[in-house]
Amino acid sequence: MxxxxxxxxxxxxxxxxxxxxxxxxxxxxxxxxxxxxxxxxxxxxxxxxxxxxxxxxxxxxxxxxxxxxxxxxxxxYWYEPDGRSAERQREFEKVEVKPQAIEWILATAAGFRYFASSDNLNGNPGDTQPFKQAVYEQVKIYAEKGLPKRAETLRNALAIFYGTENRINLANFDVTKI
Incomplete structure (x- = not known):
């Protein structure tokens, strides 16, 4: 598609x-x-x-x-451009967990491939696996407790438009592929 x-x-x-x-x-x-x-x-x-x-x-x-x-x-939000140190990268990742979890959910509703973004192309992002795992854990929380109202509105609209499963199904989320 x-x-x-x-x-x-x-x-x-x-x-x-x-x-x-x-x-x-x-x-x-x-x-x-x-x-x-x-x-x-x-x-x-x-x-x-x-x-x-x-x-x-x-x-x-x-x-x-x-x-x-x-x-x-x-x-x-503060934004520090590419080239962040490992310490600053971890700070950056902390504020990115919720948005990227929602992004992954929206991408899945749209039938679109999601890739976790460390947004540090000119720096050393270090080990990104803990960040990816944190994003996945946040997806699980949203699956269990529900998305905020605006996020749910858009997720639903995307699922309807693209004809995808109209719920957050954790079987569609694999942390090893992001």
Whole structure:
């Protein structure tokens, strides 16, 4: 199945544009979240380079962000570019567990391949297996306790659109393949 950018944009915008005044927008080189301001009347999630996987990743950060964080550019998160030390990489991974668990769930609902991202191409990410395991453990928590409301709304819409199983089935998640 080929995944079209127009599809993920339409699905996201259909789910959230009216209630949350938020749109998914194909962006440039770097992803960016910009709250509504004098130049743009809606909150914009820009995903990088027209990649479907980038759209899912940036959406996942929006889905994790609470109401106050959604008022801040890039949700107020610190970002240290590629080349992070092993210690800084572990800090980075701690804040990525929940978004990447949601990303994996959304990707599965869309029938799309998920790869855990250490986002440290020019640095030494070190042993990524504990991070991948933490993401999987968070998927298990979401499977047991349910997703947050907005994440469940999108997961359901993706499953319906792509004709995939409309639940979080742990049999579809294999930590050794991410």
């Amino acid at each position: 080929e995944h079209q950018l127009d599809d993920i944009i339409a699905i996201f915008n259909q789910c959230f544009e009216q209630e949350y005044n938020t749109k998914l927008v194909k962006g440039g080189e770097e992803p960016l979240y910009v709250p509504a301001n004098e130049n743009c009347p809606y909150h914009a999630i820009y995903f990088a380079r027209g990649f479907y996987s980038s759209a899912l990743h940036e959406i996942s950060h929006w889905l994790v962000a609470g109401k106050e964080r959604r008022k801040l550019e890039d949700f107020g």
